Amino acid sequence: MQVFKAMFKVMRSRLPSALIYIVCFFAISAIIANASTNDNKFEAKRLDISIFDEDDTPESHALAEIIKKSNDIVEIEKDKDTILDSLYYRRIDYALIINKGYADKLRAGETAELFSSYHLDESFSVVYMGQFLDEYVSTVKAYLSMGEAFDEAVANAEDAMSQNAEVNMLSRIDKGGNSHFSVDFAGYFQYMPYILVSIIISVVSLVLVTMNKKDIRYRTNCSCLKESSYTFQLFLGSFLFVFIIWLLFMIGGMILNKEFYTGRAWYAVLNSFIFAVVVGTMAVLVASFEPKDNVLNLITQVLGLGMSFFCGIFIPVEVLSDKVLSVARFLPAYWYVRANNMIADITQFSLNEVIQCYLIQLGFAAAMVIITLLVRKVKYSGAAIGTAVKKAAAAEH
Incomplete structure (x- = not known):
C-alpha cells in the first residue's frame, strides 16, 4: 500500500485550505441554528420615535400614549436640523408630528393632513408607522360610524389597538407525523454540495495530479506494481478522504441539531453521502487530465459555483427557468437538490422519487469511474511502452 500511504502524506499540505472551508461552513451553520432555536415567539421590534404634539388635545395625547406602549420615545429639540441629525446618526427611527387641528379633523371624519413626519428613506420604520397611523384613524372612524360619541370612539380605538396576539413561529414541518426534519436545518444539507465540491476537488485532484507526475508515473510503471493495483489504491485513498470529510459534516450536523438522526433526516444523510461519493469520482476524473494548479482552482470554482447556481443550491429551483433546469x-x-427538497417537504415527498434521485447520482459516479479508467489506460499505458523502448535501445548500445 505504498501509493496509499504516499497519498496521505501529500494531503497534509492541502489540509489548511480545506480547514478554512470547513470552519467557515460550521460557523455560518452555527449562527443560523442558534438564531432559529433561541426563541420561537414573535416579538414586534420597538422603534425609537420622537413625537411633536402641535395639537395638544386629550385626543392627541391618547394617540401619543398608544405609541409609547410599543415604542421607545426619544425627546429631542423640535428643530429641523436636530431632527435630521438624529435620523442620520440613527438616534431615532422616525419623527412624528401631530398637526394642529388633529382632533377637530378626526371628529369631522377628515383624514388628510393629520400628521407630518421626518424620515430618511422608505425603511421598515416608515412603513410600520404609516400602517399603524392608518389603522388607528380607520378604527376611530369605524366606531364613529357606529354612532358612538367621539370620546368613546377614541377610547375604544385605544383598547382595540392595545390588544396583542401571541404568535409562535413554526420551525418544523410535521405532515402526518412522518417528517421531523427541521426546516432551518434543511439548509445545512442544501448548501453542503458547494463545500464538498470545493474541498474534495481542490484536495483530492491536486494530490492525484502530484501522484501522476511524469517522473513518478515512469518509476511506477517500471516497478512490479500493476496498473490495476495502482489505480485501486488511488481510488481507495480518495474515497477514504471523502468519507472522512463527509463524516466531519455529519458529526457537526449532529452537534448543531439534536434531532439529527430522526425521521427523514436519515434520507438527507444518505443523500449527502451519495453526493460526496459522486464528487470524489469527479475529483479523480479531473485529476486524470493533469491540470496545473491555477487551472485546477478554476475548474473547482466553475464546478462548485456552476452547479450551485444552475442546480438550485444558491438559487431556489422555483425561480429558475425551464431552460436552465433542462x-x-x-x-x-x-x-441532490431535488431529493433534499422532497425530504424537507419543500416539494411533495415521494420515497420512490427520492430513491430515483439516489440512483441517478450513483449513475453519474459509475460513469465517471468508467471514464477515468479509460483515460488512465490510454494516457498512462504509453509510459510503460516508452520506458521499455528506451531500455531496449540502451541495451543495444
Whole structure:
C-alpha cells in the first residue's frame, strides 16, 4: 500500500485550505441554528420615535400614549436640523408630528393632513408607522360610524389597538407525523454540495495530479506494481478522504441539531453521502487530465459555483427557468437538490422519487469511474511502452 500511504502524506499540505472551508461552513451553520432555536415567539421590534404634539388635545395625547406602549420615545429639540441629525446618526427611527387641528379633523371624519413626519428613506420604520397611523384613524372612524360619541370612539380605538396576539413561529414541518426534519436545518444539507465540491476537488485532484507526475508515473510503471493495483489504491485513498470529510459534516450536523438522526433526516444523510461519493469520482476524473494548479482552482470554482447556481443550491429551483433546469438535469447536484427538497417537504415527498434521485447520482459516479479508467489506460499505458523502448535501445548500445 505504498501509493496509499504516499497519498496521505501529500494531503497534509492541502489540509489548511480545506480547514478554512470547513470552519467557515460550521460557523455560518452555527449562527443560523442558534438564531432559529433561541426563541420561537414573535416579538414586534420597538422603534425609537420622537413625537411633536402641535395639537395638544386629550385626543392627541391618547394617540401619543398608544405609541409609547410599543415604542421607545426619544425627546429631542423640535428643530429641523436636530431632527435630521438624529435620523442620520440613527438616534431615532422616525419623527412624528401631530398637526394642529388633529382632533377637530378626526371628529369631522377628515383624514388628510393629520400628521407630518421626518424620515430618511422608505425603511421598515416608515412603513410600520404609516400602517399603524392608518389603522388607528380607520378604527376611530369605524366606531364613529357606529354612532358612538367621539370620546368613546377614541377610547375604544385605544383598547382595540392595545390588544396583542401571541404568535409562535413554526420551525418544523410535521405532515402526518412522518417528517421531523427541521426546516432551518434543511439548509445545512442544501448548501453542503458547494463545500464538498470545493474541498474534495481542490484536495483530492491536486494530490492525484502530484501522484501522476511524469517522473513518478515512469518509476511506477517500471516497478512490479500493476496498473490495476495502482489505480485501486488511488481510488481507495480518495474515497477514504471523502468519507472522512463527509463524516466531519455529519458529526457537526449532529452537534448543531439534536434531532439529527430522526425521521427523514436519515434520507438527507444518505443523500449527502451519495453526493460526496459522486464528487470524489469527479475529483479523480479531473485529476486524470493533469491540470496545473491555477487551472485546477478554476475548474473547482466553475464546478462548485456552476452547479450551485444552475442546480438550485444558491438559487431556489422555483425561480429558475425551464431552460436552465433542462441543462441542470445533466449535473448530479440537480438530483441532490431535488431529493433534499422532497425530504424537507419543500416539494411533495415521494420515497420512490427520492430513491430515483439516489440512483441517478450513483449513475453519474459509475460513469465517471468508467471514464477515468479509460483515460488512465490510454494516457498512462504509453509510459510503460516508452520506458521499455528506451531500455531496449540502451541495451543495444
